[in-house]
Amino acid sequence: MMLIASAFGQLALAHYLLLSGVLFVIGMVGFLSRRNLIVMFLCTELMFQAAAIAFVAVGRYYYDFSGQVFVIFILTVAAAEAALALALVVLLFRRKPTLNAEDWRDLSE
């Protein structure tokens, strides 16, 4: 109990939220500025990470473990996304050997 009580002793929820925000923005800037398909997917995973940190920190703050349940959900979605997106990337790559997102502009038409 002492450990639980002192989890936010000097640290505050705000510090975790700041860190999570910084990580999320780094992932967002990476997603917008990189052109490699796989790196773009990695950046979405980074944003998932940032959201997971915020979930766990807020859940800890309210002593409510549904935040961690949601992180399990995030892990599931991230794993499914990685499997499907990477399968799609491999399919695309076989058709035209490039990972450049701008070479696949015609997909959006």
Place this chain on the structure above:
Amino acid sequence: MGGQLGYPGCGPSQAGLSCQSPPSPETPPGLGEAPEQGGGLEALGLTRMDGILPYIECFAALVALYLLLGRGGRGAKALGILGGFAALAWIYVTAGNSIVGGEGVGREVLFLIFGAIAISAAVRMITHSRPVYSAINFVFVVLSSAGLFLLLEAEFMAFALVIVYAGAVLITYMFVLMLAQQASSPDKVTEVPEYDRVAREPAAAVTVGFIFLATIFGAIYQGIPSMPPPAGLIERNVARAEVLQGLPKHLRAAVEESAPTFQWPPELDGNKNMVHADDQGIYVVGTTDAGSHQTVRLPKSAGPRNTQFVGWDLVARFPASLEIAGVILLLAMFGAVILARRQIEHGEDELREAVGLTRIHDWDDDPSATEEGSSA
């Protein structure tokens, strides 16, 4: 002080001052840690900042990120690295001066170290020109956020993160990266393609990032008045009692350990609860042989652990989310199989041709298949 933050309770009248948490009756002081020092300015949350300073911080950080992303030469990158560290140090000074130097310094220092590793690895991940190194840097981000989860006492999530993310998802990424890179240029492996070296619209991306980060920083540094206060001791004990209620074997072992003479089963109250909670802890009431009441106060070590909490929430509170997660994984598996199937058939045909058999599939019937067959 335990678990409370200060800034959510902050009203706008305290502008310019550090945010002080009002003495709330439901959070009794002294949960086995340092007593509240005078005012608790350093101990409680962040120092409130109303001015433009948080926005300048965000601006500096994203200018450094722009320099790292941009097309500038070595000089600009070095400037970006220096500026990035300077901005990070500045954020640390404003956000971190309230967290270093307390009584239990361990967690704070670990938080700063893990945060620095996570942020610098994330920046390196989006600025590195080789995707494989980006993936490796992402592993560092995952490991340091697992460390942060340990600091937050989310042990189960920390290990699940390392196993699922660092172990499975990142390996998938690595496989695909290796496949793609090897096939692209077998003779000149060291060549980094142009689309990996040059960022796309870094200025626009950094602008969007600045707006987003400035919003977050502004909200955090000025406090969120509508945010409810954190869970007090009673709420924590009630939550622990609720989970213990669902673990009768665990509860019985804990009761028998602390009171061997206890007459099992304990009495049920009106709501059929065996376990009761107040601000002193959690306790169980039973009847002795003589007919009088007997109360056992359970030690703090008997409470449910993080894994039990998460398991209870997952199965008892949100069973639908567990089912939906299973369905998502199943559908992802179907999708991956369907996406990969065509390639396997195609490869089978090539194998049959190679040993002199006829093809199973006539790809000429399907125009899209022909295109795929010719380019593969």
